[in-house]
Amino acid sequence: MRYQREGSQAIAQAVALCRPEVMACYPISPQTHIVEALSRMVKAGEIGSCQFLNVESEFAALSVLIGASAMGARAYTATTSQGLLFMAEAVYNAAGLGLPIVMTIANRALSAPINIWNDHSDSMALRDAGWIQLFAEDGQEAADLHIQAFRLAEELSCPVMVCVDGYILTHAYEPVDLPSQTEVDAYLPPYEPVFVLDPADPISIGAMVGPEAYPEVRYLAHHKHLRALDMIPRLQQEFATSIGRTSGGLLHSYRTEEAHTIVVALGSVNGTIKEAVDELRAEGMAVGAVKLCAYRPFPSQALRHAVEQAERVIVVEKDLSVGKGGIVSSEVKMALHGLPTVVDTVIAGLGGRAITQASLVRMIKAACEEGLEEPHFLDLNWEVVNNELARQQETRRSGSTPENVLREVGPFGVRVQ
Amino acid sequence: MNRKPFAITLDPDSSLANHTGSWRTMRPEYHDHLPPCNHACPAGENIQRWLYEAEEGKYEAAWRQIMEDNPLPAVHGRVCYHPCESACNRGQLDEAVNIHAVERFLGDEAIRQGWTVAPGAPTGKRVLVVGAGPSGLSAAYHLARFGHQVTIYEAGPQPGGMLRFGIPQYRLPRKILDAEIARILSMGVHLVLNRKVEDLEHDIQAGRFDATFLAIGAHLSKRIEIPGRDAGRILDALSFLKSVSSGEPPKLGRRVAIYGGGNTALDAARTAQRLGAEEAILIYRRDRAHMPAHESEVEEALEEGILTRWLRTIKHIEDSTLTVEEMVLDDQGKPQPTGRFETLEADTVILALGQEVDTSFLRKVPGLEISADGVIQVDETLMTGRPGVFAGGDMVPAERTVTVATGHGKKAARHIDAYLRGTRYVKPPSNPLATFDRLNTWYYTDADQSKQPLLALARRRESFDEVVGGLTEETALLEARRCLSCGTCFECDNCYGMCPDNAIIKRGPGQGYIIDYDYCKGCGLCAEECPCGAIDMVNERR
Amino acid sequence: MVTQRIKFYQTGTFTVGNRLLDEASRTVQSRMDRTNSLDSGHRACQGCGEALGARYALDAAMRAAQNQLVAVNATGCLEVFSSPYPESAWRIPWLHSLFGNAPAVASGVAAALRAKGRTDIRVIAQGGDGATVDIGFGCLSGMFERNDDVLYICYDNEAYMNTGVQRSGSTPPHAWTNTTQAVGPSPGNPPGVGKNLPRLAMAHGIPYVATASVADLHDLEAKVMKATPLRGARYIHIHVPCPLGWKADPAHTIKVARLAVESGLFPLFEAEYGQVTSRTPIRKQVPVERYLELQGRFAHLFGDPPNREAIASIQAIADANIQFFGLCESQKVSS
Numbered sequence A: 001m002r003y004q005r006e007g008s009q010a011i012a013q014a015v016a017l018c019r020p021e022v023m024a025c026y027p028i029s030p031q032t033h034i035v036e037a038l039s040r041m042v043k044a045g046e047i048g049s050c051q052f053l054n055v056e057s058e059f060a061a062l063s064v065l066i067g068a069s070a071m072g073a074r075a076y077t078a079t080t081s082q083g084l085l086f087m088a089e090a091v092y093n094a095a096g097l098g099l100p101i102v103m104t105i106a107n108r109a110l111s112a113p114i115n116i117w118n119d120h121s122d123s124m125a126l127r128d129a130g131w132i133q134l135f136a137e138d139g140q141e142a143a144d145l146h147i148q149a150f151r152l153a154e155e156l157s158c159p160v161m162v163c164v165d166g167y168i169l170t171h172a173y174e175p176v177d178l179p180s181q182t183e184v185d186a187y188l189p190p191y192e193p194v195f196v197l198d199p200a201d202p203i204s205i206g207a208m209v210g211p212e213a214y215p216e217v218r219y220l221a222h223h224k225h226l227r228a229l230d231m232i233p234r235l236q237q238e239f240a241t242s243i244g245r246t247s248g249g250l251l252h253s254y255r256t257e258e259a260h261t262i263v264v265a266l267g268s269v270n271g272t273i274k275e276a277v278d279e280l281r282a283e284g285m286a287v288g289a290v291k292l293c294a295y296r297p298f299p300s301q302a303l304r305h306a307v308e309q310a311e312r313v314i315v316v317e318k319d320l321s322v323g324k325g326g327i328v329s330s331e332v333k334m335a336l337h338g339l340p341t342v343v344d345t346v347i348a349g350l351g352g353r354a355i356t357q358a359s360l361v362r363m364i365k366a367a368c369e370e371g372l373e374e375p376h377f378l379d380l381n382w383e384v385v386n387n388e389l390a391r392q393q394e395t396r397r398s399g400s401t402p403e404n405v406l407r408e409v410g411p412f413g414v415r416v417q
Numbered sequence B: 001m002n003r004k005p006f007a008i009t010l011d012p013d014s015s016l017a018n019h020t021g022s023w024r025t026m027r028p029e030y031h032d033h034l035p036p037c038n039h040a041c042p043a044g045e046n047i048q049r050w051l052y053e054a055e056e057g058k059y060e061a062a063w064r065q066i067m068e069d070n071p072l073p074a075v076h077g078r079v080c081y082h083p084c085e086s087a088c089n090r091g092q093l094d095e096a097v098n099i100h101a102v103e104r105f106l107g108d109e110a111i112r113q114g115w116t117v118a119p120g121a122p123t124g125k126r127v128l129v130v131g132a133g134p135s136g137l138s139a140a141y142h143l144a145r146f147g148h149q150v151t152i153y154e155a156g157p158q159p160g161g162m163l164r165f166g167i168p169q170y171r172l173p174r175k176i177l178d179a180e181i182a183r184i185l186s187m188g189v190h191l192v193l194n195r196k197v198e199d200l201e202h203d204i205q206a207g208r209f210d211a212t213f214l215a216i217g218a219h220l221s222k223r224i225e226i227p228g229r230d231a232g233r234i235l236d237a238l239s240f241l242k243s244v245s246s247g248e249p250p251k252l253g254r255r256v257a258i259y260g261g262g263n264t265a266l267d268a269a270r271t272a273q274r275l276g277a278e279e280a281i282l283i284y285r286r287d288r289a290h291m292p293a294h295e296s297e298v299e300e301a302l303e304e305g306i307l308t309r310w311l312r313t314i315k316h317i318e319d320s321t322l323t324v325e326e327m328v329l330d331d332q333g334k335p336q337p338t339g340r341f342e343t344l345e346a347d348t349v350i351l352a353l354g355q356e357v358d359t360s361f362l363r364k365v366p367g368l369e370i371s372a373d374g375v376i377q378v379d380e381t382l383m384t385g386r387p388g389v390f391a392g393g394d395m396v397p398a399e400r401t402v403t404v405a406t407g408h409g410k411k412a413a414r415h416i417d418a419y420l421r422g423t424r425y426v427k428p429p430s431n432p433l434a435t436f437d438r439l440n441t442w443y444y445t446d447a448d449q450s451k452q453p454l455l456a457l458a459r460r461r462e463s464f465d466e467v468v469g470g471l472t473e474e475t476a477l478l479e480a481r482r483c484l485s486c487g488t489c490f491e492c493d494n495c496y497g498m499c500p501d502n503a504i505i506k507r508g509p510g511q512g513y514i515i516d517y518d519y520c521k522g523c524g525l526c527a528e529e530c531p532c533g534a535i536d537m538v539n540e541r542r
Numbered sequence C: 001m002v003t004q005r006i007k008f009y010q011t012g013t014f015t016v017g018n019r020l021l022d023e024a025s026r027t028v029q030s031r032m033d034r035t036n037s038l039d040s041g042h043r044a045c046q047g048c049g050e051a052l053g054a055r056y057a058l059d060a061a062m063r064a065a066q067n068q069l070v071a072v073n074a075t076g077c078l079e080v081f082s083s084p085y086p087e088s089a090w091r092i093p094w095l096h097s098l099f100g101n102a103p104a105v106a107s108g109v110a111a112a113l114r115a116k117g118r119t120d121i122r123v124i125a126q127g128g129d130g131a132t133v134d135i136g137f138g139c140l141s142g143m144f145e146r147n148d149d150v151l152y153i154c155y156d157n158e159a160y161m162n163t164g165v166q167r168s169g170s171t172p173p174h175a176w177t178n179t180t181q182a183v184g185p186s187p188g189n190p191p192g193v194g195k196n197l198p199r200l201a202m203a204h205g206i207p208y209v210a211t212a213s214v215a216d217l218h219d220l221e222a223k224v225m226k227a228t229p230l231r232g233a234r235y236i237h238i239h240v241p242c243p244l245g246w247k248a249d250p251a252h253t254i255k256v257a258r259l260a261v262e263s264g265l266f267p268l269f270e271a272e273y274g275q276v277t278s279r280t281p282i283r284k285q286v287p288v289e290r291y292l293e294l295q296g297r298f299a300h301l302f303g304d305p306p307n308r309e310a311i312a313s314i315q316a317i318a319d320a321n322i323q324f325f326g327l328c329e330s331q332k333v334s335s
């Protein structure tokens, strides 16, 4: 039924429809509403015999799911930011063991400085862990992706992160339609593990593997992702057929026909990007957009195909590889290797800095007219930066940069235009 | 291979492909060691083994194990000086296993139950045994088990030798002795009483014997010259004890002095007291510590009120007055006169100064060699200089005990059997000794020795009832279970349980264990934790 | 103490087996049909106490659980020596995830079983002292606090052995490790209050806590058999000498463990819901030197002159344990 609901509630309800058996959660903003809702549903007996464990850390949360999944249970958790880093060791481990856990990441910036607002630094930090990473554009897609995620995870025996922009999606009220339980049951069969802890068939899981087999094991993990490249569109298709929405898939193109410039981005910012595209198209600029839904596996082929004809690709990304620049853009460049396409990197929205339509339009125009420095930092307050750099020049020990910056801009000084 | 994910999942037990035995530099091996009790037993009993059976309550099996070596367990359980117990490793832990008490229980149980031993298949060979003391009886028994036809010529009116005419009834009830002798005779051993052998060659010829075992003991009492000795009433201990045993006790008077420090002296003193002597006083030229008598017997005698005069020699006897000289012991423990004298009163003096072998009739036997001290020389097979004639017991050079005599009987029987079959008996080499330091005594339960009850003192002084009582089944069982099973695996499962590599295979009750050298890493835990020291670590040969 | 000490049976209950006892009173380890949960071919060092302790504990648990058992293992020697590709020594369903998360992984297994309504399968988590008292302590405490249906077994060899003998929160005072070397003015592990995990476990008020030693199999098995069928969080801390890390003769593994118990340095007890309910009396108290002198990690205490002060301080720990738990028979300990 389609009605207005908070993104977190939509996600929680979608997860509940997937009949999870074990959930272990640790609160962290902006994931809290999801786990609160789920804990209520479990306690109220609305998710069958599902177990909800209030654990002592995110590391424990994912560890609990590793055990539960190995015991053959459908397992779910949600986290973000510090929580994701705190569980990092287990994140790699769950993937290495091929356990089909589904985890929502309510994307949020990383400390220090501590910041609870949205960007993609957290997911990016663990992009190589072996998990499939799907990014949702809006509340509806966030909900739908969870249903697809369980199916994908279990068919591949590989964990899946559904990345949802913190606050922007988790706390926004949008009209969201959810499939019925029957529809979900038809789409998502009960979990049948490839291997399981079973006294009747006692295998050892989690062996130590030396140089003689480790590369092969890693390749096989990679190969799962290659299979996912085929499977993701197929599951999207099935979902569309049975449930009637085209959520998911590897990527979505928006007005890319004849576009000389295509903006590529992950997550909710695509909404704003589409509006910027519309504005520029209205002005006669041949601009389009591609939303990457699957970030891992990275849909290089699909992307190349989608942007082939463009002269310029602008990657707008909510992360920063410090000392390098863009993370997504690097991968886009690799995907377009051999093409004459110019690829720009735009670092935007770090720590929740708003990405406005106006800024995007200004930036796209600038890119098309005079090109962008690489990387380009969208709406960076250069005055603050330059003052601090000058101060640092004077005294080698100038104190903590975050504090100095805060002093400069004042509290809640996120000045947006 | 499984269909499960490569390398991340493994099949159970697949490590069996990894043979960790190659790590080993030392290898454990099960080696039984000779328990000190077995080693010390003059009859060669496998004590540890029969205790093992007894521990499980398998008394008949235990008894049969004794009977492999010794046909007189009820007798030995009473009169043997049990050198096994002196050697018993448990003595270093708390107190030795009361081996003889368990042996006696088993012997008595056999008499109660009427257990018997079958003779061997007849060989048609005839063996003459001269003398029905413990040595002769033992030889007869073992020869019968070999299937030989045995005839015993015994000079006395009853069989048993010193067991009957030396050892008093309060130490060895005659019904016990009779029962054990009867059991031997029931194996087809032919006993001829009142048949003193005087012309051995003739008897061998006449009886068409293929071999002979001489076991005539040492029956001639040693004598010494004491001035004025005719003056008092003087007896020798052997004839005194013999007459008592035959039911014709001599008159002793009120005060009896016994001269000597051996077991015979003690038996004579205690017998005299039981016959009504008010004072039985032991006169010995050395002190208590130097008495050859067995400690427990001295103990019992003193309890019963036997008086003592240590460090005295009798110098003169006049009527009932004895003049004795005080002695001192020199550095070698030899008594030396002091020149100080005293007198005591005694109505009878009993001399218990040792015995000699009556070799008179043997001097005629060709080839037989008699040493200066009057004992018969034998080779290591107990054969005398006369081929086919063997000898053992008190009459050959050895310690003079019932058990040595019994052991000689067995040993002679084995050699006679081999001799009769034209071969040689070779004793299998014995295992190295299971010394105390090989044991891991932590594992054994603390347990006090089970004591045998003693007859009330008042009854002891005036009757010939048996002084020392037997163990009950319960106490015998507990006592058997005190055995440490020195050097001999008793299936405690320590090795099986404690191997970190599961490299020990348990074969089941009574079957022991084997080591799986495919996996044994040679850590040595099993050997270290074996309570009884039955595992050796030896260098790996590679 | 939970085991009935049998007297007058030659070795009583002190040996692994005893042919004189009835079947029921014999140990699981003495049985020909024991599981051998951790089987031959594993790569533990010669005389490894941890390998032995693990088989002891798991075989007993298997028996108590009628073979319906799942084990989760922390990273450490036990994990590494038992499961290097391509060979596993486990005969039970076994899962290794990480160094510090075994309790949580086990909680997850238990939760899955609850979700599936499988009450028959019992869950064990196990790890070394490092995994337990240090890196995994957060997860362990959480597992205790939630009273998850897991029996956690710590194999305490008093250091990080798998990484080559470094200090853990369970390393005893004065002991040499590669990160507390026997050099400088106070060689070895600095004396401190240490981390007494059994007592920390008790503080959680969980249904069952016990200590055990590879040197007392009967006691160990009885505790594991008792703990296995109980519901809720349970903890057993097993003392397992490591010949490598303790610089001891591999043949002395049991002996060293026994001396730890008999000296009072490793008290054996049980606690239920935070209260000590039983203690295993010391059979023959020995001075701590007997224990220390067998181990090279304490060799610097026995130099010329010996470090009497340090030895006395270790003796004081033993004495305090004996006093606290009432470990000497003469002290009239109940049960």
Ligand SMILES: Cc1cc2nc3c(=O)[nH]c(=O)nc-3n(C[C@H](O)[C@H](O)[C@H](O)COP(=O)(O)OP(=O)(O)OC[C@H]3O[C@@H](n4cnc5c(N)ncnc54)[C@H](O)[C@@H]3O)c2cc1C
Pocket (backbone or CB within 6 Å): B079, B080, B081, B130, B131, B132, B133, B134, B135, B136, B153, B154, B155, B156, B159, B160, B161, B162, B163, B166, B167, B168, B195, B196, B197, B198, B215, B216, B217, B218, B219, B238, B241, B263, B264, B267, B361, B392, B393, B394, B395, B400, B401, B402, B403, B405
């Ligand atoms: C008083 C006393 C107490 C003792 N107490 C103990 C004790 O407690 N424990 C212990 O171990 N030892 C004891 N001994 C020693 C022990 O009795 C002897 O060592 C043992 O009996 C020797 O056995 P044997 O068979 O060699 O000789 P004997 O027992 O002396 O038997 C020899 C037999 O041969 C017979 N015989 C002799 N000559 C002839 C012949 N020509 N023809 C036919 N038959 C003949 C004799 O009549 C006799 O029956 C004691 C000895 C004495 C005297």
Ligand SMILES: Cc1ncc(C[n+]2csc(CCOP(=O)(O)OP(=O)(O)O)c2C)c(N)n1
Pocket (backbone or CB within 6 Å): A089, C050, C075, C076, C077, C078, C099, C100, C127, C128, C129, C130, C131, C132, C135, C157, C158, C159, C160, C161, C162, C163, C168
């Ligand atoms: C997070 C993490 N830190 C460190 C290690 C390295 N490491 C592996 S095993 C181990 C020591 C294990 O010690 P313990 O738990 O006592 O087990 P033991 O090997 O002594 O049996 C360490 C430090 C690791 N695997 N993971």
Ligand code: SF4
Pocket (backbone or CB within 6 Å): B035, B036, B037, B038, B047, B048, B051, B087, B088, B089, B090, B096, B097, B099, B482, B483, B484, B485, B486
């Ligand atoms: S303990 Fe047993 S085997 Fe050892 S010496 Fe004593 S009786 Fe013989």
Ligand code: SF4
Pocket (backbone or CB within 6 Å): C043, C044, C045, C046, C047, C048, C049, C050, C051, C077, C078, C081, C157, C161, C162, C241, C242, C243, C244, C245
């Ligand atoms: S280092 Fe220690 S704990 Fe590890 S396998 Fe060797 S003996 Fe066992």
Ligand SMILES: [Mg+2]
Pocket (backbone or CB within 6 Å): C128, C129, C130, C155, C156, C157, C158, C159, C160, C161, C168
């Ligand atoms: Mg350790």
